[in-house]
Amino acid sequence: MYDFSYHNPKNVADAVSAMNEAEDGKFVAGGQTMIPTMKHRLASPSDIIDLRGIAELSGITVDGRGISIGAMTTHAEVAASSDVQAMIPALAALAANIGDPAVRNCGTIGGSVANNDPAADYPAAVIALGATVKTSKREISADDFFTGMFETALEEDELITAISFPKADAAAYMKFENPASRYAIVGVFVAKTGNDVRVGITGATPCAHRGMRLEEVLNSNFSADALESVEIPVAKMNADIHASAEYRAHLVKVMTRRAVAACS
Amino acid sequence: MAENGIGVSVRRKEDKRYLIGKGNYTDDINVVGQTYAIFVRSPHAHATINGIELAAAETSAGVVAVFTGDDLAADGIGPLICGVTVTSDDGEPHRAPAHPALAQGKVNYVGDHVAIVIAETLAQAKDAAEKVEVDYGILPAVTDTGSAADEGQQQIHEAAPNNICFNWPLGDKEAVEAAFASAHKISRLDLINNRMVTNPIEPRAVLGEYNTGTEEITLHLTSQNPHLHRLVLSAFNQLAPEHKLRIVAPDVGGGFGAKIFIYAEELVVGWACRKVNRPVKWTSDRTEAFLSDAHGRDHVTSAEMALDKDGKFLALRVMTTANLGAYISTFGTMVPSYLYAFLFAGQYTTPLIYSEVKAVFTNTAPVDASRGAGRPEATFMLERLVDVAAADMGLDPVEIRRRNFIPVDAFPYQTPVVQCYDSGDYHAALDKALALADYDGFGARAEEAKTRGMLRGIGLSSYVEACGIAPSAAVGQLGAGIGLWESAQVRFNPTGNVQVFTGSHSSGQGHETTFAQLVTELLGVPIEDIEVIHGDTAKTQFGMGTYGSRSMAVGGVAIAKACEKLIAKGKKIAAHALEAAEGDIEFADGNFTIAGTDKAMSIAEVAFNAYVPHSYPEDLEPGFDENAFFDPLNFSFPGGTHICEVEIDPETGVVEIIKYSAVDDFGKLINPMIVEGQVHGGITHGVGQALLEACHYDSEGQLITASFMDYAMPRADNVPSFDIDYAPTDPPDNPLGVKGCGEAGAIGAPPAVINAITNALGVKHIDMPATPEKVWRAAQGAA
């Protein structure tokens, strides 16, 4: 790890101004991605702005339409939240299966979503549930947020404050785990609200995205069998030592089918 | 039976300190004035070094010194050695290219050692290491085992034409050819034994200190065999004379073979601490462990079995190419030769066996022993081939094994491949395993699974292995530079408690408990009064260390022999003290008694008497402290049958192990709980090889599985709760009747798992690791 200056702001405004004053600053949330990257000397920020002291970024609130989760809420807190379990059980289950207990007790929803790892779980849920990412500057819809591999719509000095998820009638997440890292080789989140079905897919491609063709079919016939005819474009899939593009494309369909079955 | 003696599942004495955080591992040790070392490693698999620019590193903040291979050579240090000679088919010893501890003009794998940077802090050492500028001339890399010796391949070492280290034939080629020519059926199988990274949880580390007053170097390091480290570093690497070199391997957090070897970092740190006259510490990080710990396995094999019309094995022919990596590690030559082909008979009466092993160099990390070492490779080849033969003959896998088992009355059994098996009852183990696995009920379970769209498979593996390594005469004849006896000293203190010094060394096996159980059984001293001491060359007598499931089978016997000597001496002392004839003294339950009387002395009283010899005659030596060496007459041969039942989701290729039954013959069990733990760990290791662990180098020689994000180690949820039983026999050559149990699971499990998968899919073979994608593809083909 290289030397850096450490900041411990107590509110969002101070965090943002610390970032603006820094030469090459980075926010740190749970540190589960950031710290290993720094230890491996792959990142060398001049300043670290620790978000853990900012009370307003934590906590889960519910209203009639959905649930809002503060950026600094840990995976363990989301998994254990009775509100999340009651309103969107698939989201609690997703959080409960991220990494290991140490990761879940440190890692945060804001960090995960801001990082936009192509194999992370939350992005699939954010997309499928049509969530809104609330930041220090604005509100960004899920469809506009994830822009590329490890890239998002966030600006340098913009931080996520909360993510609000509208309630779905039915939702399910199916994750095919990488046997080594246990991140998603393919993860598919299906959410159904009224007659509107949304499918969020992670792991399969460089950036989490909506499964438009799958949605189209499911919107007219919400059943696992209906998916048989959908063509998953192999050429767009990731390929690595763990899974070829062809296998990933196959898994997208299988995981979607299973998620749909779990919804009904 | 003593209260905590042989056969009792005594709780591990050592666990208290581990559980309360008082374990003392090498990296836990810090000394005054300590500096930190970082090794500059090659980022290229194969390159010439055209120049090294050190100035920027040397002047970097906090730097104490920077050294390269030239500095080592100038002091006459190194190179690293290989301890076992294998004779190639041209009658010449194996080709042994120089293995410098710091590169000299050339690097041969990613992670190869180029320079050492020593600084006041670890961060300063890392900063300076980034400033060492090496001018590399990149050469094409050889990474593929099967084609490493092909015509036209890039040459790695001048001393090893065609990248061949040795070509080692074993057996009667013509006789085997004749048997194949007249066989009823020939079964064939090509397979790969996948390369593995051993990955003990504690990474390697070394802390070197030089004392200018005593001129002694002390190396704290992660070793399974501290005296072997001292011997090699002294006699072959010229680090320091043996009496001026102390090796301390404190608590060792797992070894599984990877901490047997004498590594470059250990030699260089040992040399550097004297050079800079400061303590120097190096601790591997996990990435370095992946890159530079010796790896295991990595074979490409073609095997053929000739059968008669009844399914009896007539002859076996095996052609293997074994990857040694870039250099020969300490025992690199022995693993794919003697520890491999000598096991080709397995549990069977196959009368004729011929094999050729071609050992090749590649631009990958050195390959050496890893849990099982050679025996897992032999067993996987044979037990897979037997299943293929069963299918070819239309026989059940159980039936073909039964027809070919060495019968119980044939022991000791001389195999056609050197080894003479001590004891075994293979039918008994198989019968028990079949019952434990409910083999007969499998059909119904498979049917039920089918209704859920799942594929069930069952597979067995009847393995034999050679443990208790090893008779010195046998290994000497084969070309080993060492003997493989073990030593012990059992010392009574005047107050009656006991210190047991053993040349074995625990890397987690529980020696402090099992050896104490042995002593309490033999001497009747309460177990809490017995302390086992190991791992420090300044404390214990020369010993050979722990590997090859040898600690109880060889080291334990040495302890027993020392105990016998104490009893003999105690009889003399008791006779003198009780004024009786020596011949009238009996020893039992910790007491020396005059036969037929109630006049007795406890062994503690005898010990005190021995140290307060106020009236001893001239021929009675004071003191109560004996040592013993034991050189086994033969290897020991554990064996057994493992049965694995899997369920495959054909839609995803995910394999779940539903049930795993293991019946092993380990001879006598000293501590059944510890044995069970070894079996669980061993099987899990084997499941890791069969389903998960793939060590991948790309064609440029980059290790692309250099972290746990990409290298899949088995976890608790990858294995079921095991069903374990034993079918012990009594090995006549081992005085304690023990065989060894540390590697059996890693040997028995891989073919059992793969046989279950091929059974479920109805395919001939699937290479390890059977990852979901491979299984899915096979399921597509099969459907």
Ligand SMILES: Cc1cc2nc3c(=O)[nH]c(=O)nc-3n(C[C@H](O)[C@H](O)[C@H](O)COP(=O)(O)OP(=O)(O)OC[C@H]3O[C@@H](n4cnc5c(N)ncnc54)[C@H](O)[C@@H]3O)c2cc1C
């Ligand atoms: C062993 C291990 C296993 C894991 N397994 C999984 C898994 O199975 N599935 C999965 O999805 N993830 C997994 N993760 C990732 C983990 O769950 C975290 O979500 C992830 O590391 C990021 O969260 P964090 O809070 O630790 O963020 P940090 O590491 O602190 O930050 C990550 C990035 O986000 C930025 N950032 C953080 N918070 C904010 C904010 N509020 N606004 C703007 N930018 C911000 C930081 O600047 C940084 O660039 C795993 C991680 C580990 C170490």
